[in-house]
Amino acid sequence: MTRRILFSAAVLCTIFAAAAVAADISGNWSGTMQMGDNSFTLAYAFKQDGEKLTGTVTGPQGDPLPLNEGKVAGDKISFSVQADMGGTPTKFVSQGTIKGDEITLITTVEGGDEFPPMVIKRVK
Secondary structure, rough: OOOHHHHHHHHHHHHHHHHOOOOOOOOEEEEEEEEOEEEEEEEEEEEEEEOEEEEEEOOHHHOOEEEEEEEEEEEEEEEEEEEEEEEEEEEEEEEEEOOOOOEEEEEEEOOEOOOOOOOEEOOO
């Protein structure tokens, strides 16, 4: 009987832990990206539906860009953004880790440079 109670308690703890990790990140987030000597604020509007992630990112120019290929799996997030860089279409790929109301993102230019990690925080 004691074994059954302990097993049931362990199963419940596992279920609650999985639910906590799979928290919904829908909402507004903001952070500062460093590019060389320059830094600028990025504002994210995420919409999560299960593992599917959609939304936009808005930079200093003020035009929101749609997120593509967005995915949330456990505490991992990934998406891409297509931007026009001086007439050249450029794909930025971001991957990160969710920790409560903070997400640490690493962004790379497809086939190129990696930017320093950026922490974005939920806007409350």
